[in-house]
Amino acid sequence: MSEAAPLRPTRWALGGPRNGGYADRFAQLIAEGADVVGEARLADALVPRGATILDAGSGMGRIGAHLRALGHRVTAAEPDPALVEQSRRTYPDLPVLPLEILALTPDALTAAGAPTSYDLVVCVGNVLTFVAEGTEVAVLERLGSLLAPGGRILVGFHLQQGPATARVYPPEEFAADVEAAGLVVQQRFGGYDLRPVDDLYAVTILARP
Structure with a gap:
């Protein structure tokens, strides 16, 4: 059997040292008691x-750890070694798989002792704007394939003023990619507080038809 082709480098990986401020900023906010x-x-x-949740692109673990503390069964996945180390140090009870989204195959999840289907996939913090160029539909397809019946995907990213190494992802292009991935938009908001849609940030809830 031939080996799978290596995955293309993500925009995050290509950003290199320019991404360094992310972890430091959130570590400081947490230390100061900020709402993160x-x-x-x-x-x-x-x-x-007690839902089964996947935190895809979990960063330093702040979201997955909070959901775990609320009693959910959470699996975090983060490919950046420095963020994995920080997550495990800061939130030792949160299981973190050192994998990017396209590597979250059923075989890989099973080998790690993680579920292969989820009630909710969380993909926030600009994760979709950091995936490898041209892989957006494939990433959305993979996330959709991990949904349990009735499961949903929570997505959030900047439309403007996002991180310097991320792409700009116009709403109409995102909507086309969602459709191409076989998913549907259930709801869209301008923030996690459910404020109306604006042109700065997009929060979207996706599902399979």
């Missing part, structure tokens, strides 16, 4: 108690 779990509050409202 707005995404998790919305995620928690979308599922029943």
Whole structure:
């Protein structure tokens, strides 16, 4: 059997040292007692108690750890080694798979002792604007393939003023990619507090038809 082709480098990986401020900024905010779990509050409202949740692109673990503390069964996935190390140090009870989204195959999840289907997939914090160029539809397809019946995907990213190494992802292009991935938009908001749609940030809830 031939080996799978290597995955293309993500925009995050290509950003290199320019990404360094992310972890430091959130570590400082947490140390100061700032509210850094707005995404998790919305995620928690979308599922029943004890739901199975995948935090795809979990960063330093702040969202997955909060959801786990609320009693959900959370699997985090983060490919950046420095963020994986920070996550495991800061939130030792949160299981983190050192994998990017396209590597989250059923075989890989099973080998790691993680579920292969989820009530909710959380993909926030600009994750979709950092995936490898041209892989957006494939990433959305993979996330959709991991949904349990009735499961949903919570997505959030900047439309303007996002991170310097991320792409700009216009709403109409995102909507086309969602459709191409076989998913549907259930709801869209301008923030995790459910404010109306604006042109700065997009929060979208996706599902399979």
